[in-house]
Amino acid sequence: MTLLRVENVSKHFGSLVAVDKVSMTVEPGELRAVIGPNGAGKTTFFNLISGFLTQTSGKIIFDNEDISRVLPARRVWKGIARTFQITEVFPELTVRENLRIAVEVTAGYRLSPWLSSDADGEIRARVTELLDMGGLADKADRLVGEMSHGDQRATEIMMALALKPRLLLLDEPTAGMGDQETYDITQLIRKLHRDQKLTIVLIEHDMRVVFHLADRIMVLAEGKMLAEGTPKEIAASEAVQAAYLGKAAA
Amino acid sequence: MGRDLSKHAPNVVVWLLLLTVPLWLPEIPGGYTDLGSLIVVMALASMALNFLLGYTGVLSFGHAAYFGLGAYGVGLTIRYLVPSTGLGILIGTLAGTLAGAVIGPLIVRLRGVYFAMVTIAFGQVFYFIAFRWSNVTGGDDGLLNWTRQPLDFLVAQVDILHNSTAYYYFVLAIFAISVGVMAWLLRSPFGRTLIAIRENERRARFLGIPIDRHIWISWVISCGFVSLAGALYALNNNFVDPRALYWSQSGNFVIMAVLGGMRSFWGPLIGAAIFVYLQDKVSSMTENWMSFVGLFFVLVVLFFPRGVLGIIRRRAAA
Numbered sequence: 001m002t003l004l005r006v007e008n009v010s011k012h013f014g015s016l017v018a019v020d021k022v023s024m025t026v027e028p029g030e031l032r033a034v035i036g037p038n039g040a041g042k043t044t045f046f047n048l049i050s051g052f053l054t055q056t057s058g059k060i061i062f063d064n065e066d067i068s069r070v071l072p073a074r075r076v077w078k079g080i081a082r083t084f085q086i087t088e089v090f091p092e093l094t095v096r097e098n099l100r101i102a103v104e105v106t107a108g109y110r111l112s113p114w115l116s117s118d119a120d121g122e123i124r125a126r127v128t129e130l131l132d133m134g135g136l137a138d139k140a141d142r143l144v145g146e147m148s149h150g151d152q153r154a155t156e157i158m159m160a161l162a163l164k165p166r167l168l169l170l171d172e173p174t175a176g177m178g179d180q181e182t183y184d185i186t187q188l189i190r191k192l193h194r195d196q197k198l199t200i201v202l203i204e205h206d207m208r209v210v211f212h213l214a215d216r217i218m219v220l221a222e223g224k225m226l227a228e229g230t231p232k233e234i235a236a237s238e239a240v241q242a243a244y245l246g247k248a249a250a
Numbered sequence: 251m252g253r254d255l256s257k258h259a260p261n262v263v264v265w266l267l268l269l270t271v272p273l274w275l276p277e278i279p280g281g282y283t284d285l286g287s288l289i290v291v292m293a294l295a296s297m298a299l300n301f302l303l304g305y306t307g308v309l310s311f312g313h314a315a316y317f318g319l320g321a322y323g324v325g326l327t328i329r330y331l332v333p334s335t336g337l338g339i340l341i342g343t344l345a346g347t348l349a350g351a352v353i354g355p356l357i358v359r360l361r362g363v364y365f366a367m368v369t370i371a372f373g374q375v376f377y378f379i380a381f382r383w384s385n386v387t388g389g390d391d392g393l394l395n396w397t398r399q400p401l402d403f404l405v406a407q408v409d410i411l412h413n414s415t416a417y418y419y420f421v422l423a424i425f426a427i428s429v430g431v432m433a434w435l436l437r438s439p440f441g442r443t444l445i446a447i448r449e450n451e452r453r454a455r456f457l458g459i460p461i462d463r464h465i466w467i468s469w470v471i472s473c474g475f476v477s478l479a480g481a482l483y484a485l486n487n488n489f490v491d492p493r494a495l496y497w498s499q500s501g502n503f504v505i506m507a508v509l510g511g512m513r514s515f516w517g518p519l520i521g522a523a524i525f526v527y528l529q530d531k532v533s534s535m536t537e538n539w540m541s542f543v544g545l546f547f548v549l550v551v552l553f554f555p556r557g558v559l560g561i562i563r564r565r566a567a568a
Contacts, residue, residue, distance in 0.1 A: 050456065073455055088450055088452050090449035091449065093449060101446045106458070109440075113434070160456075
């Protein structure tokens with residue numbers, strides 16, 4: 001059973017075609033990477049899947065349901081969670097508070113003016129579980145805005161995970177990070193993919209990360225799909241090399 | 251335990267000061283108990299605004315509309331319908347809340363300066379209605395010939411008209427309940443979604459929070475408490491005129507919140523105390539009292555962007 005099927009989606013900004021008739025299918029439990037040179041339309045493609053933007057044409061089917069016109073918050077309810085290229089967290093709250101909000105919303109308490117002590121206990125337990133899983137337990141009471149880039153990114157990923165997603169979209173999870181942080185985040189993603197059997201689609205620039213993690217890779221260039229296949233096939237593809245080298249030579 | 255104590259200390263100090271206003275306020279220069287009532291009323295209005303501004307991150311420049319609806323609601327009720335303070339407050343508050351609830355969906359999709367501008371525009375609509383509809387509202391002269399009525403507790407009546415102290419405690423009781431409800435909401439899961447929206451709207455949306463709906467609810471709660479404050483304001487003066495609805499009144503609420511510190515729960519109370527005191531004191535000396543308040547405001551915003559309470563907090567932390 002296919003979890004996500006993107007059919008011929010395009011996104012036009014005026015005369016600019018950012019995404020041009022791209023199709024993709026993602027199976028449950030898969031870890032898919034989307035790569036491509038700068039300006040290839042990767043983030044726009046992500047924004048179409050998460051509902052941040054609406055496609056000009058084409059369809060997005062999630063779990064056999066056409067979600068092409070569904071609002072972002074409702075796509076979250078259906079099980080699509082995402083992170084952003086520039087980390088989006090609640091900077092003036094602690095890690096624990098950041099996660100707590102995500103957990104409460106997911107548990108259906110977003111409109112509750114109060115919580116029973118049972119519900120409160122369950123939420124605290126879930127937050128602790130997420131803190132441990134993300135390696136954030138010792139930083140739980142620090143303000144997120146004052147933490148390192150890597151810890152902020154880990155917080156964002158754990159918030160997305162708090163939503164109990166069926167599909168997790170990660171937009172350049174290691175962007176702007178040093179080697180150690182890149183390694184830590186890569187390990188975290190790998191762990192989530194393995195232990196939680198989570199279906200993940202990620203955009204990434206760092207090829208070490210991509211080839212280390214991905215089951216399959218899709219290559220975008222100038223809004224079009226250039227190639228798709230296993231890491232080995234992609235590494236051997238002349239079209240892909242031409243796209244990257246051509247860009248570098250220009 | 252020690253940490254718990256320091257967490258509650260500000261609340262204890264604030265409530266002790268508020269409960270003893272009739273004892274100490276008349277002792278300081280230019281202070282009297284009715285001024286205390288006015289401060290508490292304005293603090294309620296400003297804290298209601300701050301529910302939206304400080305805790306949801308949405309700036310309204312039109313809260314005077316709902317404040318004024320509360321004020322006219324109580325005045326018109328007592329003048330034309332029934333001589334009951336309680337019923338008047340109820341009708342005034344309902345009128346303001348209802349207006350907010352109806353106008354809300356038209357504006358909650360807007361953000362930032364657009365939201366602020368449209369709230370001003372709606373506010374001015376109510377101002378002109380009050381101004382023009384003079385055979386009911388008294389127009390520019392205001393609504394005269396009514397006073398707040400004794401409180402009827404079945405077994406006993408309390409005169410709040412001639413007894414300043416009794417009226418002060420009446421206002422304080424309503425203030426306490428309102429502020430308690432707001433504080434309780436802000437500590438609830440719902441309140442945390444509002445803070446989430448303030449902190450990062452994009453993240454909040456992609457946690458699955460329907461932003462516009464939550465802003466609407468916050469807006470209606472805020473309008474509700476500001477119209478309650480408006481009703482008390484009219485009772486305070488035994489009078490209401492269109493200036494209670496004017497956009498500059500909305501600006502005053504914003505000034506109070508920012509002056510005191512909009513990220514602190516009690517900030518707007520401090521701001522209201524400073525503002526109302528200066529208004530009362532300086533306006534008896536010069537016509538241009540607003541320039542002094544303005545100057546003070548500019549200095550605070552320039553040097554202490556977190557308001558007066560922000561300074562005190564930083565001192566305490568250092």
